[in-house]
Amino acid sequence: xxxxxxxxxxxxxxxxxxxxxxxxxxxxxxxxxxxxxxxxxxxxxxxxxxxxxxxxxxxxxxxxxxxxxxxxxxxxxxxxxxxxxxxxxxxxxxxxxxxxxxxxxxxxxxxxxxxxxxxxxxxxxxxxxxxxxxxxxxxxxxxxxxxxxxxxxxxxxxxxxxxxxxxxxxx
Amino acid sequence: xxxxxxxxxxxxxxxxxxxxxxxxxxxxxxxxxxxxxxxxxxxxxxxxxxxxxxxxxxxxxxxxxxxxxxxxxxxxxxxxxxxxxxxxxxxxxxxxxxxxxxxxxxxxxxxxxxxxxxxxxxxxxxxxxxxxxxxxxxxxxxxxxxxxxxxxxxxxxxxxxxxxxxxxxxxxxxxxxxxxxxxxxxxxxxxxxxxxxxxxxxxxxxxxxxxxxxxxxxxxxxxxxxxxxxxxxxxxxxxxxxxxxxxxxxxxxx
Numbered sequence: 001x002x003x004x005x006x007x008x009x010x011x012x013x014x015x016x017x018x019x020x021x022x023x024x025x026x027x028x029x030x031x032x033x034x035x036x037x038x039x040x041x042x043x044x045x046x047x048x049x050x051x052x053x054x055x056x057x058x059x060x061x062x063x064x065x066x067x068x069x070x071x072x073x074x075x076x077x078x079x080x081x082x083x084x085x086x087x088x089x090x091x092x093x094x095x096x097x098x099x100x101x102x103x104x105x106x107x108x109x110x111x112x113x114x115x116x117x118x119x120x121x122x123x124x125x126x127x128x129x130x131x132x133x134x135x136x137x138x139x140x141x142x143x144x145x146x147x148x149x150x151x152x153x154x155x156x157x158x159x160x161x162x163x164x165x166x167x168x169x170x171x
Numbered sequence: 172x173x174x175x176x177x178x179x180x181x182x183x184x185x186x187x188x189x190x191x192x193x194x195x196x197x198x199x200x201x202x203x204x205x206x207x208x209x210x211x212x213x214x215x216x217x218x219x220x221x222x223x224x225x226x227x228x229x230x231x232x233x234x235x236x237x238x239x240x241x242x243x244x245x246x247x248x249x250x251x252x253x254x255x256x257x258x259x260x261x262x263x264x265x266x267x268x269x270x271x272x273x274x275x276x277x278x279x280x281x282x283x284x285x286x287x288x289x290x291x292x293x294x295x296x297x298x299x300x301x302x303x304x305x306x307x308x309x310x311x312x313x314x315x316x317x318x319x320x321x322x323x324x325x326x327x328x329x330x331x332x333x334x335x336x337x338x339x340x341x342x343x344x345x346x347x348x349x350x351x352x353x354x355x356x357x358x359x360x361x362x363x364x365x366x367x368x369x370x371x372x373x374x375x376x377x378x379x380x381x382x383x384x385x386x387x388x389x390x391x392x393x394x395x396x397x398x399x400x401x402x403x404x405x406x407x408x409x410x411x412x413x414x415x416x417x418x419x420x421x422x423x424x425x
Contacts, residue, residue: 104321104322105208105319106319106321107317108318109315109316110315110316110317111314111315111316112313112316113309113310113315114193114194114197114314114315117193118190121183121186124182124183128179128180128183131175131179135173135176136173
């Protein structure tokens with residue numbers, strides 16, 4: 001239990017999430033802006049939202065992975081991670097105005113159904129951490145009990161017995 | 172990892188893939204041009220019947236995508252000469268995946284609701300008519316909603332274009348008025364012309380009503396004669412379009 005935790009895993013997780021949520025998404029936006037100039041007006045500070053909220057998601061993912069399954073701390077950060085993903089999604093949505101002019105026609109697009117599906121997915125993802133906590137909680141308590149028992153046994157063994165001390169006095 | 176958690180994760184991944192697939196199914200046909208809304212090139216088909224001024228334009232909606240279009244509504248705003256405005260809404264409803272449908276957008280206005288100066292202008296002058304079409308709709312279950320706005324200018328061809336009425340002439344007990352114009356209206360023009368002649372005191376000294384038919388795109392040039400009891404001072408010439416009942420008057424002097 002008290003063994004030193006490796007921070008390699010959280011760092012790796014953080015980097016992967018940063019690559020997906022910041023680098024990849026920002027790359028797609030930059031590609032769209034440069035390849036389709038008529039879509040330039042769609043994005044209103046979207047890159048800033050992607051960098052800020054994407055980084056938040058990456059940090060939350062890294063912190064979550066640092067903690068063991070079955071702990072309340074992991075569940076808390078897991079929920080925060082899913083929450084930051086919802087914020088990321090809503091931030092991008094609010095910074096976009098999909099209005100395109102094509103052959104004298106102004107076309108506006110919105111995606112309420114898709115947005116609800118994505119939010120439902122993220123809520124289910126948040127529920128995953130609660131589910132994970134409940135499933136691993138018993139396992140964790142067992143682990144703690146075993147650890148406590150082992151420690152007590154070790155302490156008992158390492159304690160000098162009074163009988164032996166008495167015997168040594170007689171010698 | 173415990174199997175219920177594995178199953179939960181797999182479920183989440185399947186859900187994510189399904190969302191991405193639905194998005195692709197909605198967006199790809201649009202990008203590939205399989206979904207289109209096109210205006211009919213023929214413009215507006217005008218008619219003046221039953222005391223109603225009617226215009227009809229057509230729009231083709233091609234939905235060769237994978238998802239249905241729902242709740243399609245067209246809002247039309249037609250404007251000419253500032254005083255002539257018509258607003259109307261057409262609810263189209265659903266266009267299933269794979270369907271290609273022609274939508275007729277009709278707007279009409281009772282002749283009695285059109286101000287007289289506008290009526291006279293429309294009868295005598297070619298006019299630019301601005302039509303703005305707002306279309307709204309959604310994919311199944313409101314996955315995506317869309318609006319499209321388009322402004323067009325259409326040409327209204329006047330039935331009595333370039334109308335010229337000569338001064339009143341009088342000889343041998345007959346009053347005469349020359350009338351000429353071009354029918355720029357899309358359809359045949361059936362009209363009556365009534366010439367009433369008055370003396371200097373304003374008393375009626377004779378009148379006649381003649382009916383004519385002028386094909387679309389043709390010129391009209393006729394002399395209307397009236398037998399008189401005394402010399403006239405001036406004439407009132409009334410033109411009435413028969414199908415719509417729209418009319419206007421002109422006074423001519425000797």
